[in-house]
Amino acid sequence: MKKILILLLGLVIVTCFNSCIEDDEPTFMINEEAIEAPLLVTPNSSVNLDQESADQQALTIVWEDANYNFETPVTYNIEVTAAGEGFDTPIEAAQTSERYYSWTVGELNSLAIAAGLEADTEGNLNIRVVSSLGTNDGVPADSNVLVITLTPYSTIIPVKDLFLVGNATAADWNNDNNNPPIVRNPANENDFSFKGRFLGGGDLAFKLLEIRGQWQPQWGTNDGTTVEVNDGTGSDPGVFSVPAEGYYEFNINIDDRTFSVSPYDASGATDYTAIGIGIIGSATPNGWDDDTDMTQSTFDSHLWYINDIVLIDGEAKFRTNSDWSTNWGADTALTGYGNQDGPNIPVTAGTYDVWFNDLDGSYVFILKN
Structure with missing residues (x-):
């Protein structure tokens, strides 16, 4: 009988021990009204973006930690928008567990362009920090908003583009009518080509423009074999043309002033109209x-x-x-x-x-x- 009591007592102890093991992770109830959001302490300022200093540090923002009233790891997401856009669809610029973050000139410039600021035009970026708990952005808290004034620069190296114009093309004789560009050879900035539909015969013809909305610089041909250009200081050249409506391959080199036009067989090309x-x-x-x-x-x-x-x-x-x-x-x-x-x-x-x-x-x- 004594042995049976000892065995029963041992079973009770083991059961209680296992129950303690299963419940060893406490559950915390968070009073969201008592949360202190992160506080950006970096003042509003202007930042000079100099392309020659793209790798140099441009801006560091600092904030006071969020307070969730108990010890727990906090994640900070940095959100950025253009001034006046609000934070409904912000750019998620960075995520960190620190209470500061830095950008180089190049990184901040890219962020400004991505936010919609125009190159070479002064504008404002709004920056805020959003704290959260865990890996699912739990219990978010928004900081105050920091305003940074800057003038982003363009990172694109200027090269010529050529656009179709003329009543043999989609744009007709309108220099700002969603004129299709022709393709610049990535290995030769002076070499262009285009495969596509042209109207032909009669007075149907086309030219090339460098800037949509402007008639010069304008490219064409006066003799049907060589290329001429009016850069804005001379007379407009003659037109290119094809003999009949159809698909053609058009090639032009604006350095050696040559061009060619030849029929292109598009009869076997896949039609993606239905699927886009x-x-x-x-x-x-x-x-x-x-x-x-x-x-x-x-x-x-x-x-x-x-x-x-x-x-x-x-x-x-x-x-x-x-x-x-x-x-x-x-x-x-x-x-x-x-x-x-x-x-x-x-x-x-x-x-x-x-x-x-x-x-x-x-x-x-x-x-x-």
């Missing part, structure tokens, strides 16, 4: 999660575009039907020729018009600011 084409990537508004759809030209079904898209520093590709079975990429920025499963296209922050031609995978990014 979009742009995707870390530089695009939806990141790698979803496409930003492009618009198909009503003049040329193989030509696609998207206007005024805000891109950030990152990468991009083109693909069909929001799927990777057909996609185009290349390793050259601004312009180039994408290949199936090619590398990601490098992108620098800015607002762009983006054009894509599914006949040859060519693309052109036209910087707007």
Whole structure:
């Protein structure tokens, strides 16, 4: 009998011990009204962005720790918007467990461009710090807002673009009518080409403009074999033309002043009208999660575009039907020729018009600011 009592007592002790082990993680109830949000102590200021000092430190922000009334690790997310935009869709600039963060001149400049500030124009960035607990941004608390005044610079090296104009093209004789660009050879800034539909015969013709909305500089031909230009100081050249409506390949070199036009067989090209084409990537508004759809030209079904898209520093590709079975990429920025499963296209922050031609995978990014 004594042995039985001892065994029962031991069983009770083991059961109680196991219950203690299972409940060894206490549950805390957080009074959200008692939370002290992080406090930015860095004053509002102006920052000089000098491109020649891109690797130098430009700005460090400091804040007082958030107080959740018990010891626990706190994560800080730094959010940035252009002044007047609010924080409904901020840029998530950084995440840290420290109570300070720094940017170089180049990093802060890219952040300003990504937020929508125009290059060479003074503007304000709003910065705040949001504290949270755990890995799921639990119990967030927003800091006060810091205002930084700066003038971002453009990081794009100026190069010539050429745009189609004329009644043989989609734009007609309108110099600011969403004129399609032709593709600059990434290996030769003076060499351009285009595969696409032209109208031909009679007085149907076209020229090339360097700047949409301006008639000069203007490129054409006076003798049908060589290229002439009016840079704004002379007379406008004659026109290019094709004999009949159809698809053609047009090539021009503005350095050696040569051009060629030849018929292009597009009869076997895939028609993507039903499934569409979009742009995707870390530089695009939806990141790698979803496409930003492009618009198909009503003049040329193989030509696609998207206007005024805000891109950030990152990468991009083109693909069909929001799927990777057909996609185009290349390793050259601004312009180039994408290949199936090619590398990601490098992108620098800015607002762009983006054009894509599914006949040859060519693309052109036209910087707007």
